[in-house]
């Protein structure tokens with residue numbers, strides 16, 4: 108049974124409930140994760156609250172030194188952590204390394220906290236009066252994360268919140284708790300005082316206890332849209348600041364003038380990377396005009412040639428398993444929705460054990476198909492044909508979501524029109540995934556995000572701090 112980390116000590120959960128953690132490549136249980144109770148949240152928040160005043164008062168440069176040491180430890184253990192991700196999530200080794208690498212980028216950013224959190228001053232803002240604005244940490248922050256990026260998403264939150272002088276309670280996904288525990292262990296080893304970072308394993312009840320706790324000032328959440336919406340409503344109703352990122356439906360438009368080889372490779376990795384379990388996964392490819400034939404043939408060929416296999420030992424396969432049997436069943440359900448199966452992942456030579464389903468391409472679905480509206484979150488690519496760019500943009504803008512959209516073209520005008528017209532927060536031009544980059548906010552819109560300040564970049568610093576303005580008169 109996994110343990111919580113409270114005030115730098117590994118502590119058993121007070122809850123009697125737990126859930127299995129699987130190695131999805133083999134379909135076998137490798138650990139049990141406690142489903143934390145309100146009592147677990149209580150002790151974690153109490154530890155964080157006790158640690159907050161001293162940490163908040165620690166000079167930013169001293170806090171940054173802990174971040175530098177954390178970064179060094181992550182670099183030192185990158186192979187070990189990547190293999191852990193392969194083992195409990197099922198990513199390929201390259202995907203797992205990328206997961207951690209993107210997270211380390213955020214630690215890099217947080218190392219710059221002394222300059223990132225500098226305030227502003229205007230002498231003589233009024234007659235004989237000087238004005239200054241200074242950033243202060245908000246208090247106890249909490250992070251609630253999904254299963255699909257076991258390292259990157261916790262690292263969107265913890266390093267920046269803690270660098271800003273907050274203390275933190277982290278509730279990872281119970282499907283991938285091993286990576287979470289290792290990250291927290293290394294962060295504490297880097298020199299965090301006890302209670303600045305606490306880990307509570309759990310599920311729904313744990314999240315609700317965090318959202319209801321009066322001593323939690325801010326909550327960062329990433330997960331599915333239905334839960335993100337509820338978390339946002341409950342957290343803000345309880346007076347907290349909340350940033351809650353949700354699901355997605357990402358459209359990729361291929362114009363007739365595109366570099367078809369580049370587009371096909373990029374679409375393949377976008378749609379089937381991490382077995383389609385990415386909030387930025389390309390889900391619908393829209394081929395405009397006469398782009399249809401060249402891109403369809405390339406995609407069919409590349410997809411059929413993908414190898415699917417176990418990733419727990421870091422084997423170099425094209426695509427690994429899905430997270431659990433429920434995820435495979437959900438994808439199978441979507442494949443029953445009609446349309447022409449250009450590639451049928453159910454027929455792929457999938458390994459006999461583990462949670463596998465091969466990559467699929469479905470074409471010719473109707474405008475009302477759930478494949479155009481709902482997030483599949485699996486290796487299913489839907490292919491649509493439209494007359495021209497305007498029609499493709501209209502299709503993309505029919506989505507309730509707003510995470511990302513991509514265009515493949517050689518025309519600057521088409522790319523510009525697309526980037527300005529598509530109703531979502533992350534745009535890609537001739538790339539697979541407009542991935543979250545630490546220096547910029549990860550900007551989901553519409554039903555993909557609830558709140559105003561996103562994770563990462565300057566918005567991350569703003570979310571985890573509040574401004575105090577002081578006006579001073581000396582005569």
Ligand code: NAD
Nearest residue numbers: 252253254279280310311314330331334352353354355386
């Ligand atoms: P999920 O919503 O099931 O779970 C996310 C977190 O919420 C977990 O920690 C889980 O324990 C908790 N949780 C689950 N149900 C809850 C409930 N009813 N009440 C309170 N808490 C609850 O998401 P998941 O299946 O782990 O992850 C996949 C989803 O996350 C996809 O929809 C994906 O698009 C989304 N996602 C979004 C982003 C983004 O940045 N927008 C990034 C990664 C993943």
